[in-house]
Amino acid sequence: MGPWTHPLHRLALVALAWLLAALVAPAWAQSIESVLSPGKLIQGHAKWDEDCKACHVKFDRAAQDRLCMDCHKDIGADVRAKAGYHGRLKPQACNECHTDHKGRSAKIGAFDAKRFDHAQTDYLLRGKHVQTDCAKCHDAGKKWREAPSECNACHRKDDVHKGSLGPKCADCHTENNWKEAKFDHSKTRFALEGKHVDTKCGDCHRNKADYKDTPRTCIGCHRKDDDGAKGHKGQFGEKCESCHNAKAWKPATFNHDIDTRYVLKGKHRSAKCGDCHTGPLYKTKTATDCFSCHKKDDKHEGSLGKDCGACHTERDWKEKAKFDHDKTDFPLKGKHDEIKCDACHKSKLFKEAPKTCIGCHKKDDKHEATLGEACGDCHGERDWKTTKGRFDHDKTKFQLRNAHAAPKVKCDACHKDLKSFRKTATECVACHLKDDKHEAQLGRQCESCHTDRDWKVPGYDHNKTRYPLLGKHMKVACKDCHATPRYRDAPRDCYACHKKEDKHKLVFGTTCDSCHNARGWVIWDFDHDKRSRYRLEGKHRKVACEACHVKPAPAGKAFAALPSDCLSCHRKDDVHDGSFGMRCEQCHVADDWKKVSTRGLRSSAPPDRSRWLGWLQ
Known part of the structure; x- marks a missing residue:
């Protein structure tokens, strides 16, 4: 071990360098730091060899991470967003993995690719991507993070569609096998149904370079079936789905009863399509009325219109007509329903037949046209001679009720002959003159007292006369006042009936009602103070009337005039x-x-x- 190579020696040397840096001039400080540098920076950091503060802050080791991310902005953004590989790692100092000062050629970003967890990145490896060599996606000389994440970037050469379906390869292909497609056809404008599900893609998509050009109409693929010996040769248009479906091309599923507005019945079911559809379908409108096909069979010469189905059936044109006469202006009722058609319809031009009764029954009119031509008002279809219950007399000016109603009164009781029905008098006295006991004294309005229930008067309202009945008069029998049916001969003054009750001997005249009332003869009251100019006072109140009024009263007066002194x-x-x-x-x-x-x-x-x-x- 050479001098200053021992760790303790290097630590002592660093301490000495810091001490000298604090003592000597600032201009020397950077050169001292350079002298004390642990080693050369990597080639990428070489420009900062002489500038330690670019990466280090004195007495603040944590500040180094901030300075690293100030330069490596993309990694700093990942850490702050907690995205990408660095953002998903647990928080730690940058120099835990990336230690510099190891020389220009040092690889401070190297790692074990086999042990690298790709799930920590933004691109999870699945299927065959797990076994793929890193170099196939990460180009040499480029940052690992710059590797593309879209399929088309790597598989452009595999795209047989030449980009016509866009860059989203994953919509159809999987990571397990490029040729294994998982495309959901139901999300397109042509969902696969029936036999289309088992059909290979190439059967419809002939041009792999452009799937979107594939036709979506049936005729686009099945024109050969339409042009064949058993096809329609374009006569029925190109809407094959109207009859055929995806389950099987044959047999056709077209239901004329449901799929159209014309239900096939009778012999129409056995008719061929071409018998009615003579022109191109959807271009030539097929007529649905009977007349268009059966004009030659019309014996009515168009007089009954074109609705042949109203009478004829689909089973057989000559079959007995099912015509419903009730839907015409002349419903058949009674015996009309039993007669033959030609009894009224003399020719096949049926509308020429008369619809009025008189048109056929003129010979049966016993009224000789006096009642008009509305025979149906009285006569019925069941029997011409039976009119009972048919004619509504209440619709005339004279309503039949109670005793007048049938069967109590017969028609000929009022109507003398069949030609005078309209001229019959409607007033009571015309029929009941012999029953008038009043000898015409009460006029001709019998109905003011009598009713049509019974000729006898059940309860006459006397209040409507000039003499209303009050009090005990209401209980008096009519004959007590009316001696004869000449009712107007009966007097209206009290004295005429109560002469025998007059105890005053005409002293108080005949105006009995001055004191007496209808409640009771003995109940009388005369207020002398209010009805005379002489007030009764003291013992005068107890004096009898006759004590002062001794002279008979003049006609029309209750009392004779008396002096008041x-x-x-x-x-x-x-x-x-x-x-x-x-x-x-x-x-x-x-x-x-x-x-x-x-x-x-x-x-x-x-x-x-x-x-x-x-x-x-």
Whole structure:
């Protein structure tokens, strides 16, 4: 071991160098550091041989890592993002792996490729990539991280598609085998179904260089099947999928009943496609009406239109028609359904047949056209002579109800002959004149009292007359007031009926209702204070009416006119012989004649002053 080669000697030398650096001038410091350098830097770092501070910071070993990543920016970015190989390693100093000062030719980035864990990188090795030599992907002279990660970078020579499918080889190929494709055809615009699943790619993709040019239509691959002896030779167009499917080209799956708007029935099922489809399908529209094919069979000369199926069937054109006459303007009912077609349709031009009853039944019209031509209003299809329940009389001006309704009243009871139905009178008296007990006194409006249920009046509303029934009058029998059916002869005054009840002997006249009311004859009330100009006071209230009203009342009056002075009734009680005049109420009161009050003397002067002064004394 030479001088200064022992570790202790080198440590002493370094300490001495630091001491000298602190003591001598700064200009010498860098040269001293160079002298004390442990060795030459690698070729890539050679420019910093004389500049230790480019990588080292005095008294701060951790700062060295920061300075490393300031230069190696891509690795620094990986460490900060925790991506790539360096970003996935556990935190450690850079010089743990990359130790410099070992000479210009030293390899401070060398590692054992066989033990290297590629999972720590951004590109995980799978399949055959695990066994692949590193040099096949990592080019010499380039950084390991610069190796491309897309398939096309390495397998461009293997791309038989010449880039037509893009650079995403992994969409189809796997790492296990380049020729083993895992392409999911269902994610394309042409999903594989039926026999297409087992078909080789090359059967459809003839040009490997451009898969996108492969046709997606059936005719693109199956034109030879359409042009063959049993093919359609293009007559049915290029939409093969309308009849054929991917399960098998034969037999055809076309269902005319479901796949079209024209269901095949009867002999149409045995007809060949070309019998109806004479022109190119999808270019020439095939008619769906019967008339287009069966015009020669139309015996009606087009008069019934082109809807032949309304009468004829697909089983046989000459088969008995299935025509539904109910769908026409003239539904067949009753006996009409039993007669033969030619009974009404004299020729094959069926629309010439009349639709009105009179057109066929004019000879049966017993009304001689007086009721018009709407025979169906009365007569039915079951029997011409049967009209029961057919004619709706309620639609006329005279509705039949209750006793008027059939079978109580027959038609000829009102209608005298078959030609006068429209001129029959509708007022009651026209039929019920013989039943009018009022001798026309109440007019011709019988319905105001009588109803069509029964001629007898069940409950006449007397309130609609000039004499409303009130009180006990409501319980009185009609005959008690109306002596005869000439009801208007009945009097309306009280006295006419209550003459026997008049105890006043006409003193109070005939206006009984002045005091009496309809609730009860004995219940009477006359308010003398409100209905006269003479108020009753004191004992006057207990005096009978006849005591004052002794003269008979004039016609139309309840009472005869009476004087209102006291002396008219109390002349016999006047002991003064008229010396004090006729105003007795100045001294006497109504409660008691003998009771004298002086209030009248104080308030008014008597006619003779000397007399009443003497009387007072």
